[in-house]
Amino acid sequence: MSKWLIRGIVLFLIFEAGLQFGIKKGRQLEQAENIEIITALLEENEKLQVDALTLKIMECESGFRHDVYGDSGASYGIVQIQYPTFLRLKKLSGIRSLKYSNPIHQVRLLRWSLVNGYGSEWACYGKI
Numbered sequence: 001m002s003k004w005l006i007r008g009i010v011l012f013l014i015f016e017a018g019l020q021f022g023i024k025k026g027r028q029l030e031q032a033e034n035i036e037i038i039t040a041l042l043e044e045n046e047k048l049q050v051d052a053l054t055l056k057i058m059e060c061e062s063g064f065r066h067d068v069y070g071d072s073g074a075s076y077g078i079v080q081i082q083y084p085t086f087l088r089l090k091k092l093s094g095i096r097s098l099k100y101s102n103p104i105h106q107v108r109l110l111r112w113s114l115v116n117g118y119g120s121e122w123a124c125y126g127k128i
Contacts, residue, residue, distance in 0.1 A: 053119075053128065054111055060124035066103035078103040079110045085121055089113055 061080035062068050070080045081089075083100055086109065090098045093112045098105040110122070119125040 053114060054107065056128050057110060057114075057119075057122055057124050058107065060127060061122060066106075076100070077106045079106045079122070081106060081109070081121075089118060089121065092116075092118075 058064055058078055061075075062070070062078050064078065066078040068080075069076050071082065074082050076083070077100075081100075086098075086100050086106075089109055089112070090096070093109060093116075095108065095112065098109055100106070113119060113121060114125075
């Protein structure tokens with residue numbers, strides 16, 4: 001699958017899900033970096049199935065920013081997960097190679113969590 005086709009799919013999913021990046025002064029570079037991360041998610045493993053719900057949670061939790069802290073520093077990353085929660089879900093998932101600081105790994109764990117009934121670990125899950 002070509003990189004441009006994947007980018008088109010990413011943008012389609014974002015708009016289909018009703019998400020907006022809200023390009024503002026000085027945010028173009030951040031937007032491009034975030035699109036690169038989401039594109040990498042699809043390129044890295046097409047089976048990841050980054051669907052509209054996953055995108056909505058990422059937008060709600062972090063605005064697609066992969067390097068932000070929330071909950072007074074307790075949550076981190078593109079899916080705003082706390083380290084103890086990450087470790088617990090990682091163990092439950094059986095995916096031992098996941099790294100907390102890797103946004104692709106965070107999304108992979110979010111996706112696993114949604115499929116396996118752990119979506120309520122994210123505050124935004126209840127808002128969507």
